[in-house]
Amino acid sequence: MSGAEFLVNETHGLYEPHGLKVLSDTSERVAQTNLEMCWAIDDWSKWRQAAHDIKAYTVAHLDQLLDQFARNLEQKGVTVLWAEDAAEANRLVLEIAKKNQVKTVVKAKSMLSEEIELNHTLSEHGITALETDLGEYIIQLAHQRPTHIVMPALHLKAAEIGQLFTDKLGEPFTAEHRELTMIARKRLRKEFLTADMGISGINFGVAETGSFCLIENEGNIGLSTTVPKVHVALMGIEKILPKLEHLPLFLNILPRMGTGQKLTSYTHVFNGPTQGREMYVILVDNGRTRMIEEPEFRTMLYCLRCGLCLNNCPVYRHVGAWAYGWVYPGPMGTVLTSNLVGLEKASSLPFASSLCGACSEICPAKIDLAHMIIRLRRKAIEQKTKARNLLDVFIWKGYAWAMRGKFRYKLLMTGMKIGMRFVPFLPWHPNKLGQWTRGRALPEIPKESSFRDWWKKREKK
Ligand code: SF4
The missing domain is CATH 3.40.50.10420 (NagB/RpiA/CoA transferase-like)
Structure with missing residues (x-):
């Protein structure tokens, strides 16, 4: 294989x-x-x-x-x-x-x-x-x-x-x-x-x-x-x-x-x-x-395989290597895999980044991984099917609506809090939610799932 x-x-x-x-x-x-x-x-x-x-x-x-x-x-x-x-x-x-x-x-x-x-x-x-x-x-x-x-x-x-x-x-x-x-x-x-x-x-x-x-x-x-x-x-x-x-x-x-x-x-x-x-x-x-022919990603070939960008990546530290789906994990893996295997097979990887930029700051070969990941995101979105794009539009429009008022925000949070409790019981959990969930365990859902709840409780003490 x-x-x-x-x-x-x-x-x-x-x-x-x-x-x-x-x-x-x-x-x-x-x-x-x-x-x-x-x-x-x-x-x-x-x-x-x-x-x-x-x-x-x-x-x-x-x-x-x-x-x-x-x-x-x-x-x-x-x-x-x-x-x-x-x-x-x-x-x-x-x-x-x-x-x-x-x-x-x-x-x-x-x-x-x-x-x-x-x-x-x-x-x-x-x-x-x-x-x-x-x-x-x-x-x-x-x-x-x-x-x-x-x-x-x-x-x-x-x-x-x-x-x-x-x-x-x-x-x-x-x-x-x-x-x-x-x-x-x-x-x-x-x-x-x-x-x-x-x-x-x-x-x-x-x-x-x-x-x-x-x-x-x-x-x-x-x-x-x-x-x-x-x-x-x-x-x-x-x-x-x-x-x-x-x-x-x-x-x-x-x-x-x-x-x-x-x-x-x-x-x-x-x-x-x-x-x-x-x-x-x-x-x-x-x-x-x-990759040499792709000016936006050519510098990835400067990589020494030192692994430093992995050690400094908050996402890698939380999900480990297997979640990245191929041999190269972390920020360098996101860019290498998308280019060597093809973005259509690795389209979730560019989104597995907080874009904190620690990888670019530390890389000894001065490879600007963070900006390459942003470019990959853009390419991944351009490659998406119309249906996927419509789903994204629906999600982000809903999010924008909820963020416009305190009451709306509370409504969204309450809805999500209730919804999240059912996720572990879904018949297709955890392996069929798409590639991203195959190698990643869902974290335990905390009882106080919002900062607001936690703060209220703390105030009461
Ligand atoms: S820090 Fe730079 S040289 Fe080291 S593995 Fe990551 S991309 Fe490659």
């Missing part, structure tokens, strides 16, 4: 209420660390501007830079392949696997592989793909989707992970972080040693040198990419940098904004395969060149 179909047809499940609380608290804490990291840099605004300018140059010269990158990689003995869409990327990976009689794959974390639904394709062809990033490993065991682009298991507590390891792996229960990590490490170590192929993403490709860079904290990327005799690296075509001298800026920004670290534990720079091994780089378009 392709990502686009997934968006339309699948139920993503609902978070446990405490899972959303963990997600909200953790992302807020990480956001705070990220902000302190920014404030500690005197030249932070210059860093942001430089990152923005380098990415602007990159996107404006993408065809030349990609050609240069591919030529330099090939000179180093890397096989470079081009994929126009998800289906072609999957087909290329399968061909490499077939050629090398691959039965087992170890995977380093890659959002692009999630985007193209690679695990699904591999398993359909009898190939076992094991996620080796700790968060992804947990999510794979739990048969869930990542909750964050950097911290995939953000919504799970240690005790829940301990229970998962007991249920799925037969390990004695523990909620100790260190012990949980050791269980995963012991399990994964032998998989690295026996896997036929390793698959990774690419954080940055350098056109000038034909090198590519991956950063991590756990060591699993190092093992996935160097132990199996075949390494396949998937790269979204926008992940290129023109020169090696640009890399240090991004190596300083990404860990600070992604995980709140000055540097990750490991920085790998690949310069071709070692003796006796094969290395492939698959350059994946999957809708990106279409």
Whole structure:
């Protein structure tokens, strides 16, 4: 099933209420660390501007830079392949696997592989793909989707992970972080040693040198990419940098904004395969060149996938990732999904925003996400059917009427208060109210559903 179909047809499940609380608290804490990291840099605004300018140059010269990158990689003995869409990327990976009689794959974390639904394709062809990033490993065991682009298991507590390891792996229960990590490490170590192929993403490709860079904290990327005799690296075509001298800026920004670290534990720079091994780089378009042609959304291709706009988004913090319906959540997900999958399949996403602008304020690549979301709203309304527009007109006219007087307003509030009590009992609740409710639980309706009621009660005390 392709990502686009997934968006339309699948139920993503609902978070446990405490899972959303963990997600909200953790992302807020990480956001705070990220902000302190920014404030500690005197030249932070210059860093942001430089990152923005380098990415602007990159996107404006993408065809030349990609050609240069591919030529330099090939000179180093890397096989470079081009994929126009998800289906072609999957087909290329399968061909490499077939050629090398691959039965087992170890995977380093890659959002692009999630985007193209690679695990699904591999398993359909009898190939076992094991996620080796700790968060992804947990999510794979739990048969869930990542909750964050950097911290995939953000919504799970240690005790829940301990229970998962007991249920799925037969390990004695523990909620100790260190012990949980050791269980995963012991399990994964032998998989690295026996896997036929390793698959990774690419954080940055350098056109000038034909090198590519991956950063991590756990060591699993190092093992996935160097132990199996075949390494396949998937790269979204926008992940290129023109020169090696640009890399240090991004190596300083990404860990600070992604995980709140000055540097990750490991920085790998690949310069071709070692003796006796094969290395492939698959350059994946999957809708990106279409975005270049859209001046209103082109800057989205400057995204570093740091996840900072998620951590700072009040909507993401309340609904989590699954509610966004595809692999990319939060403000960056709203813009990427609408452009890559098509706004007609994601028309509710631009409205899942408070338009507070925190994402635009914080983005290290200076991507103005908030204004892009407003433009998407306009496009979504233009695309709506006449019937949907009439319904909107009816709702907003009614709202405008109610807001014109105190009595009318009270009447509307009372009507809504009574109406809301029946919502949980509706036969089609919660999955058939449209796409937006599939992955979102309705919050409990409070007894005092208006500020006015609450205030009156408070006055009486
Ligand atoms: S849009 Fe900006 S803040 Fe959000 S993930 Fe991309 S680079 Fe990070």
